[in-house]
Amino acid sequence: MSPNLRIAFRFLTAKKRAMLMSLSCTVLGVGLFIVTQATTSGFEQFFIRTILGTDGAMRIEDRMQDTMRSMAASGGSQFQVRQKEGVKYIEGVEQPAAIADAVERYADVRGVSAVLRGNVQVKSSFKTEDAQVFGISLEDHLRVSDLADQIVSGSLQQLGESPSAAVVGRVLADRLQLSTGDSFVISTRAESRRYHVAAIYETGVRDIDKVRVYVSFSEARSLLHKPAGATFIQINLVDPNRAPALAEQMESALGYKVTPWQDREKTWLAVFRALRISSAITVTVFTLIAGLAMFNTLAMIVLEKTKDIAILRSMGYERRDVTQIFLWQAGIVLAIGSAIGALLGAAVTWAVSQVPLPINGIFKTEHFIVTWEPQHYAYAVITAITMVMIASLVPARRAARLEPGDVIRGTAQ
Amino acid sequence: MTPASSASVLSNADGDLALRCSGLHRFLGRDEGRVHVLKGVSFEARRGQVYAIVGPSGCGKSTLLYLLGLLDQPDEGTIEIKGTVMSNTDDLARTAARGEHIGFVFQFHFLMLEFTALENVMMPMRKLGRLSPLAMQERAQSLLESVGLGNKTHRLGTHLSGGEQQRVAVARALANDPAILLADEPTGNLDVKNSSLVFDLLTRLAKERGQAVVLVTHNPDIAQRCDHTRPMRDGVFV
Numbered sequence: 001m002s003p004n005l006r007i008a009f010r011f012l013t014a015k016k017r018a019m020l021m022s023l024s025c026t027v028l029g030v031g032l033f034i035v036t037q038a039t040t041s042g043f044e045q046f047f048i049r050t051i052l053g054t055d056g057a058m059r060i061e062d063r064m065q066d067t068m069r070s071m072a073a074s075g076g077s078q079f080q081v082r083q084k085e086g087v088k089y090i091e092g093v094e095q096p097a098a099i100a101d102a103v104e105r106y107a108d109v110r111g112v113s114a115v116l117r118g119n120v121q122v123k124s125s126f127k128t129e130d131a132q133v134f135g136i137s138l139e140d141h142l143r144v145s146d147l148a149d150q151i152v153s154g155s156l157q158q159l160g161e162s163p164s165a166a167v168v169g170r171v172l173a174d175r176l177q178l179s180t181g182d183s184f185v186i187s188t189r190a191e192s193r194r195y196h197v198a199a200i201y202e203t204g205v206r207d208i209d210k211v212r213v214y215v216s217f218s219e220a221r222s223l224l225h226k227p228a229g230a231t232f233i234q235i236n237l238v239d240p241n242r243a244p245a246l247a248e249q250m251e252s253a254l255g256y257k258v259t260p261w262q263d264r265e266k267t268w269l270a271v272f273r274a275l276r277i278s279s280a281i282t283v284t285v286f287t288l289i290a291g292l293a294m295f296n297t298l299a300m301i302v303l304e305k306t307k308d309i310a311i312l313r314s315m316g317y318e319r320r321d322v323t324q325i326f327l328w329q330a331g332i333v334l335a336i337g338s339a340i341g342a343l344l345g346a347a348v349t350w351a352v353s354q355v356p357l358p359i360n361g362i363f364k365t366e367h368f369i370v371t372w373e374p375q376h377y378a379y380a381v382i383t384a385i386t387m388v389m390i391a392s393l394v395p396a397r398r399a400a401r402l403e404p405g406d407v408i409r410g411t412a413q
Numbered sequence: 414m415t416p417a418s419s420a421s422v423l424s425n426a427d428g429d430l431a432l433r434c435s436g437l438h439r440f441l442g443r444d445e446g447r448v449h450v451l452k453g454v455s456f457e458a459r460r461g462q463v464y465a466i467v468g469p470s471g472c473g474k475s476t477l478l479y480l481l482g483l484l485d486q487p488d489e490g491t492i493e494i495k496g497t498v499m500s501n502t503d504d505l506a507r508t509a510a511r512g513e514h515i516g517f518v519f520q521f522h523f524l525m526l527e528f529t530a531l532e533n534v535m536m537p538m539r540k541l542g543r544l545s546p547l548a549m550q551e552r553a554q555s556l557l558e559s560v561g562l563g564n565k566t567h568r569l570g571t572h573l574s575g576g577e578q579q580r581v582a583v584a585r586a587l588a589n590d591p592a593i594l595l596a597d598e599p600t601g602n603l604d605v606k607n608s609s610l611v612f613d614l615l616t617r618l619a620k621e622r623g624q625a626v627v628l629v630t631h632n633p634d635i636a637q638r639c640d641h642t643r644p645m646r647d648g649v650f651v
Contacts, residue, residue, distance in 0.1 A: 003539035010527040316512015405485030
């Protein structure tokens with residue numbers, strides 16, 4: 001053990017009460033930081049997982065018809081300009097197979113699924129509800145969604161095998177009092193057809209679970225009388241965080257509007273961001289308190305140890321040794337405080353995750369959601385180090401500036 | 414002001430000369446409270462000799478001692494430690510010289526009370542880092558035995574009497590085998606028996622090791638027993 005560390009340790013343990021106070025503040029600061037990060041980002045990440053698992057990372061839908069006018073300039077050069085007049089908004093994707101083929105060539109794309117959507121009415125023997133039919137190719141759609149994991153009863157398999165098979169959302173099924181195997185009627189303006197419930201799914205997103213009915217893509221084409229095209233193309237990515245950049249690339253390459261999930265869900269994401277900022281403010285206040293407690297402890301030790309500092313200086317200890325001795329004290333409190341704080345944070349995070357909290361609407365959960373991210377612990381420790389070290393520098397430097405002659409003469413200011 | 418890097422090594426005709434100062438001036442306080450404490454003091458101390466600086470309170474004895482110990486800087490004049498001019502060098506150079514060449518004994522012991530007697534004596538050695546941890550411990554043990562505290566090496570400073578604390582302070586001052594031992598009223602806070610004990614110890618050990626001892630005292634008996642007595646008044650030797 002270095003002489004400075006040894007002295008620091010003794011100085012600190014001699015002031016047990018003050019040390020325990022700053023240690024407690026550091027433990028609380030680190031622990032609270034971890035808990036707030038784990039809980040705030042827990043809900044946010046669960047929400048993102050849910051929306052990626054239902055609507056994918058990106059959607060290609062609709063486009064503006066290009067209205068380009070060629071112009072010639074002297075010298076033989078030609079260029080094109082966009083003009084507002086005559087611009088036409090075209091709904092849906094006209095050649096889904098060709099677009100899907102082009103999209104699949106992007107390295108980050110994990111899956112592509114063309115979807116045909118239409119507004120319908122669903123009638124059971126009990127009730128009629130407005131709904132939306134989603135025509136999907138099961139194999140493709142399972143690559144862009146978590147539909148397989150969202151099935152709460154029945155089997156998805158039939159969707160690809162039987163044209164009358166339909167997969168109904170949990171809320172819609174409850175409203176119509178439908179169970180797996182029950183038959184019901186889907187009506188469009190043109191016709192009505194009978195289907196049976198092959199499976200019931202639950203995403204946890206109420207707006208989805210109460211309206212979507214999945215049927216096979218060919219059946220939807222026939223039911224909705226749309227012989228060509230698709231409503232949108234759903235895309236899944238290896239790294240969903242790359243969606244905005246990729247969407248921009250695709251939009252200019254394909255000429256279609258490409259919406260990344262960050263744009264699609266920006267309202268909820270803004271809510272989560274606000275929550276994160278709010279908790280960050282709370283946590284900053286706590287780490288500031290930890291810093292202040294450390295400042296207080298060290299300032300007190302400096303005041304009480306002026307003679308010891310003078311003696312150390314008279315024995316050949318340099319100013320930087322004195323600074324080190326006080327920074328070591330902060331370091332010891334930080335090391336112990338961070339370790340205990342991390343354990344406390346982990347324990348409280350686990351306890352919070354056990355708290356029953358049924359949420360259904362934007363996602364479905366029965367318990368408080370937390371995340372276990374090593375970087376939360378790293379950020380907590382880094383924040384504590386920054387705060388405590390900044391708070392320690394002032395008393396440490398003050399101690400180092402003491403003139404031994406002045407102290408021994410009794411005139412130290 | 415002379416920077417440390419240019420601290421010149423003066424010729425030391427007499428190898429026994431441990432300490433020399435000449436023309437020292439020191440002002441203390443500010444503005445209207447500014448006092449001319451030392452008025453051109455010159456002094457020499459040789460190895461193996463014990464010097465007493467005596468005089469009334471406020472005559473500048475302690476101020477001179479702190480200047481000689483490089484704990485303070487003179488406003489004018491030079492201080493040489495073992496032939497090297499150290500006055501007005503930078504803090505780092507003066508600190509290094511204190512650790513290597515100077516041992517201090519103060520009136521109020523100034524032990525570090527959270528540490529044992531052994532640890533207190535080892536503290537200067539740990540900073541100098543010349544010896545291995547085991548050798549440091551053995552030397553500290555031996556020094557404490559020589560001041561009669563061999564059986565109390567593991568006692569905390571708080572568990573030692575005033576006389577014992579001052580003996581530990583003497584052992585600590587000798588830890589790095591310094592050429593100069595400076596003592597500011599080393600017996601001022603002790604009873605007659607302990608005063609005599611500490612003084613005998615200080616002078617015996619210093620003489621055995623060939624160290625120059627400069628002590629400031631009010632005690633005429635102690636002053637009489639020194640090799641040289643230098644009375645001071647109003648900031649000058651008389």
